[in-house]
Amino acid sequence: MLDRRFIRDNPEAVKAAVRVKGIDLDVDELLRLDQSSRELQRDLDEAQTQRKSFAREFGRADEATREKLKAEHEEQDLHLRSVREQLTDVNARLQALLLRTPMVPWTGAPVGDESANVTIRTWGEQPAFDFEPKDHVELLESRDWAEFSRARKASGERAYALKGEMVLLERAMLSYALDYLIELGLMPISVPALVREEPLIGNGQFPAHREETYAIPADDLYLAGTAEVALVGLHAGEILDARALPIRYAGISPCFRREAGSAGRDVRGLLRVHQFEKVEQFVICRADDEESDQWHAELLDAAEHLLQGLGLAYQVVEISTGDMGAGKYRMNDIETWMPSLGAYRETHSCSSLHDWQARRASIRYRDTDGTVKFAYTLNNTAIATPRLLAALVENYQTADQKVQIPKVLRPYLGGRTEL
Numbered sequence: 001m002l003d004r005r006f007i008r009d010n011p012e013a014v015k016a017a018v019r020v021k022g023i024d025l026d027v028d029e030l031l032r033l034d035q036s037s038r039e040l041q042r043d044l045d046e047a048q049t050q051r052k053s054f055a056r057e058f059g060r061a062d063e064a065t066r067e068k069l070k071a072e073h074e075e076q077d078l079h080l081r082s083v084r085e086q087l088t089d090v091n092a093r094l095q096a097l098l099l100r101t102p103m104v105p106w107t108g109a110p111v112g113d114e115s116a117n118v119t120i121r122t123w124g125e126q127p128a129f130d131f132e133p134k135d136h137v138e139l140l141e142s143r144d145w146a147e148f149s150r151a152r153k154a155s156g157e158r159a160y161a162l163k164g165e166m167v168l169l170e171r172a173m174l175s176y177a178l179d180y181l182i183e184l185g186l187m188p189i190s191v192p193a194l195v196r197e198e199p200l201i202g203n204g205q206f207p208a209h210r211e212e213t214y215a216i217p218a219d220d221l222y223l224a225g226t227a228e229v230a231l232v233g234l235h236a237g238e239i240l241d242a243r244a245l246p247i248r249y250a251g252i253s254p255c256f257r258r259e260a261g262s263a264g265r266d267v268r269g270l271l272r273v274h275q276f277e278k279v280e281q282f283v284i285c286r287a288d289d290e291e292s293d294q295w296h297a298e299l300l301d302a303a304e305h306l307l308q309g310l311g312l313a314y315q316v317v318e319i320s321t322g323d324m325g326a327g328k329y330r331m332n333d334i335e336t337w338m339p340s341l342g343a344y345r346e347t348h349s350c351s352s353l354h355d356w357q358a359r360r361a362s363i364r365y366r367d368t369d370g371t372v373k374f375a376y377t378l379n380n381t382a383i384a385t386p387r388l389l390a391a392l393v394e395n396y397q398t399a400d401q402k403v404q405i406p407k408v409l410r411p412y413l414g415g416r417t418e419l
Helices: 004-009 011-020 027-060 063-098 136-142 149-155 165-184 197-203 227-234 289-310 356-361 387-395 407-413
Strands: 118-123 187-190 214-216 221-223 239-241 247-256 275-285 314-318 330-338 343-352 364-366 372-374 376-385
Touching: 004 011, 004 027, 011 027, 027 063, 118 289, 136 387, 165 187, 165 247, 165 275, 165 289, 165 376, 165 387, 165 407, 197 227, 197 356, 227 247, 227 275, 227 356, 227 376, 275 289, 289 314, 289 330, 289 343, 289 376, 289 407, 314 343, 330 387, 343 387, 356 376, 376 387
Parallel strands: 187 247, 239 364
Antiparallel strands: 118 314, 214 221, 247 275, 275 376, 314 330, 330 343, 343 376, 364 372
């Protein structure tokens, strides 16, 4: 959500953001509602002032004058109720539009849809096999490391069940990520996957992406698709001390996504599933563009460090305006090499949102000069499984259908070098 004053002062910039991000939003209608809201608020303030003045006058008046004042009061009261009802209606419509208003993207973002994304760097070598490699589904099933058909029998499409050593390998990857983030100074935190509607609005998932979220109507709860949702919700409505910033979390949680609208995309095995595990980086910092840029770079660097430790080839992508989502100021994806696909696939998503989330969730801080400001937020994946697990298995497979273990994971697996 953007500051209403910013929208009033910079309508063309907001219209440009709406256009390049492909958002269905009438900025002129938003401005009209904003104007009506301010005018009605002034009318309401005046009416309330008159009511207070009436109360004082009524208290001093004699009986005859009071009868006359009562008639005037009834008319004023009707006007007050009418203005209040109009203001409530206008503000509801205005809020609905504000929740759909996008962040103005940084000037370096490629303009266009997904096809405009730009690869800005690559790292690592794609493996060259001297045998016919298997994809992760064939390999896991041949080693009895996963159940796919049985999992679908229990839970439907895009379900899976890891078994035996694959469970241990997945745990090792998550522990590796968590330990590294702790080393960097992030606070480890496990957060609930069940969340209320408010954190999903604050995060930006609602209202635009409601159909992608699992709902539990009986309890008025939802299953979160990332720890970021609960992490935004933890500090919603708070005024933090500037000295406590930045707040840096390493959030770990199960994640759930309906994947609505992705039918036919990456449906095989572990590539696009409804339930997964993730260690998420999340930062709340001061409202300073340079500081936000610094944390963006550090979040991205942490994810690259983890992938380099795993020895997985990847590319970093500058995401275009039409592909980055409404709330993003800047977004970089990291795509990891998948041998079975002969292509890179997204495994990490690093985002700067400036104050877009903080305004929605009312996350503020009191600066050293006493002023209260909305904070900035950022996030990035550290490791999400099982997609990255699929990449690791495929890249490290051997001719005899074993999987070599990267050196960084061996301490978590009793020193073993292969599975």
